[in-house]
Amino acid sequence: MHPPRRATPRRYLMCPPVHFDVTYSINPWMDPAKPVDVPLAVAQWEDLRDRYLSLGHTVDVLAPRPGLPDMVFAANGATVVDGRVLGARFAFPQREGEAAAHLAWFRSRGFAEVREPVHVNEGEGDFAVTASYVLAGRGFRASPLSHGEAQEFFGLPVVGLDLVDPRHYHLDTALAVLDDAADEIMYYPPAFSPGSREVLRRLFPDALTASGDDAAAFGLNAVSDGLHVLLPQSATGLYDPLRARGFEPVGIDLSELLKGGGSVKCCTQELRP
Ligand code: ARG
Numbered sequence: 001m002h003p004p005r006r007a008t009p010r011r012y013l014m015c016p017p018v019h020f021d022v023t024y025s026i027n028p029w030m031d032p033a034k035p036v037d038v039p040l041a042v043a044q045w046e047d048l049r050d051r052y053l054s055l056g057h058t059v060d061v062l063a064p065r066p067g068l069p070d071m072v073f074a075a076n077g078a079t080v081v082d083g084r085v086l087g088a089r090f091a092f093p094q095r096e097g098e099a100a101a102h103l104a105w106f107r108s109r110g111f112a113e114v115r116e117p118v119h120v121n122e123g124e125g126d127f128a129v130t131a132s133y134v135l136a137g138r139g140f141r142a143s144p145l146s147h148g149e150a151q152e153f154f155g156l157p158v159v160g161l162d163l164v165d166p167r168h169y170h171l172d173t174a175l176a177v178l179d180d181a182a183d184e185i186m187y188y189p190p191a192f193s194p195g196s197r198e199v200l201r202r203l204f205p206d207a208l209t210a211s212g213d214d215a216a217a218f219g220l221n222a223v224s225d226g227l228h229v230l231l232p233q234s235a236t237g238l239y240d241p242l243r244a245r246g247f248e249p250v251g252i253d254l255s256e257l258l259k260g261g262g263s264v265k266c267c268t269q270e271l272r273p
Helices: 038-054 093-108 145-154 194-203 212-216 236-244
Strands: 013-014 056-061 078-081 084-087 127-129 134-138 158-162 177-178 182-186 228-232 248-252
Touching: 013 038, 038 145, 038 228, 038 248, 056 134, 078 093, 078 127, 084 093, 084 145, 093 248, 127 177, 134 145, 145 158, 212 236, 236 248
Parallel strands: 013 056, 134 158, 228 248
Antiparallel strands: 078 084, 127 134, 177 182
């Protein structure tokens, strides 16, 4: 049996995709030859934002900047735990400018502890926060050295996990936190090295594991408030297993943003008080 589920109010940072485009390819999902429908991307993004608002959450909006077509993926700009902000340092030059935009936003909003990192980390793309740990992906984007930096900054145990499949280049494409008051996650085992899979099995023996189809539909790129799990609507195989655990899956259509290699979680940075 699962524990009783309860939603707790969240604060999210999002950035509208008004300058969204696929002009370069830094992950296998991005094909610059495929046109992007910006008005559709904006409408889908607004739908996600409105879902959060209707569930009682707060959404802060980061002003989009021209020339930064991936800025809609706001999860990558920082990691915030206990009000402490660890900024990002992007792996590819095309996204470099986003880091400063996030830092400036946090500083202007009165966050007291804002750290510009030394080592490459792409925010919550590779950092996932559970009750006991910061799970940290590496292999494609975050430098392994960023794990020690995060552990020192947050004072939380950081568990490094090796990503091995380029389609799951960020941890948040292969693993989602379902209950951050406990240690409940779902993930896609084949995205991880054998040793990391074993670590996940040891730490999270009851985790929900996703099928290849649901992982390919970005079903692990999900956001949970403890009860509602917002995830790409085409990851249908996850709905029943989530319900069986007492969660309420909420399918979201972000098909345009998938052209950039991101979905629900990528668009959502959580500001943990
Ligand atoms: N095009 C972006 C990139 O490759 C997508 C980022 C998706 N964000 C995420 N949190 N996984 O960097």
